Amino acid sequence: MPGGRLTAQERQQIALGLADDLAYAEIARRLDRPTSTVTREVMRHGGPGAYRADLAHRSAQQAAHRRRPAATARNARVSRAAGRGTGQDDAALRAYEETFTTLLMQSGLPRMSAGVLTLLYVADSGSLTAAELVERLEVSPASVSKAVALLENLGLIRRERVEGRRERYAADGDAWYQSMVAAARSNAQLAQAAREGVGVLGRETPAGARLENMARFMDFVGESITRAAEQARELLHTPPAPAADGEEAPGA
Template sequence: MPGGRLTPEDRRQIAAWLADGLGYAEIGRRLGRPTSTISREVARNGASGDYLADHAQQAAGHRARRRKRARPAEPATDGQPTEVVRGFVDQFATLLAATGLPRMAARVFASLLTADAGGLTAADLVRRLQVSPASISKSIGYLEAMELVVRQPDPGGRRERYLIDDDVWLRAWQADTGAHGEIATAAQRGIEIFGADTTAGARLGKMGQFFARLSEYMSDSTLTDAIVYDALTVLAALVHAGRPLSLDTLATALDWSQDRATAALDAIHRQPAIADPLALRAVGPTTYTLTTRPDRLSPAQREALDK
């Protein structure tokens, strides 16, 4: 088979053609092999310039057995053979790539995820993944920008080691939560622009509801009980007044400082679920009122209630 290992028949043909005085290039052409393959074969297995097919085949067999015996045992990782670990890394990288992570970055991340506590160097990653240093560098840069990977100096040399620290999931969680909240807020603005009873408004309402819920469920809220209590008090004040109230009016009526009233209003903005099913709406630079949450009622329901 062209390109594969030489067979006993190939070696008999080489011996015969050499005896006929053919050159390496012609023998290679007839066998469909590079000239270098023929010259290397004769140089390794020819004895004093005399190439014998049987001797060449035996010598090739001895070399193959020596390579097999010298091959080091596959190292184990956490009790699992390397091939099993590699299979897991490839499968896990495929799953990560399906979420939008670039394929190469996913492979690097999965490799670091399954490495020991000391992480890996760029050279380690090149050897493990059998890719170019440039590919590793580009992927590391991508993962660092997402704060999924950190680098530390290698205690034993001038190289840097890359690893996944214990806070990576919290950072990723918080980043996603913030992005989801921003999308929900943008959707609410869109509803106000297009109107809740328009096609665009209805779509934005569903999207806003989804991302608002996702943000609320994922959020590891840092709001204290006191802030939440103040936020509920502000909501009660606006409901009781039944009209828009300015920040000054709220603070005066509740006998609070402006900072306290501002903190309560900010808490409602950051955690819209506090006001559910109502929503805080600014009607001026520092004036607020309450409205129904846009995603709580469909356009048809609103129309029916307005009759």
């Protein structure tokens, strides 16, 4: 019977088994693992209704990372190459990167794209080359290329041409504004669809009244999101305020 930590492939099999409504014992039998291992794994990572193999594996990697010694000299060298200040606590920064990447994954981004976007945001320069991303993430150039393509399609990053044919990828702060506007547009479409349902079912019917209320709610939320996004857009491009007298700037 195999031992040791669960692999990414095993966690994927657990997720598939849960989707097929298999009992823990049956999933464990297929993996040749103890039933208790599968039970602990599922309950530790959200339960049968919320278990996600990629997030569970990343969480396990984070826990293992915290048990390792502090970051090596190689990581410090790569951090400098990626445009981060040498005064930063590299171990704390790596832990923060793991946390931020996991949150981006929970919002729907694939693991690699979430990792790329995280690195672009924590780099002082706000941009990195493909080679720097490959070295920092310790993955293949093809993996970075695929992740970058997705982020570009979503409007979350942009390409910058530098030094001839070299390119850098930069985080686009305005993407968060565009995301809010897109959410408001989606709400408006839902409101319109609900009103069409009211026309079909009749406003006096219970179903029609339900859809009418939904449309009013979506209209209100969409208008609120748009108004707030417009008012706050400049915050995405505002430089940090100087530290007050007697205070240290963040990261100092």
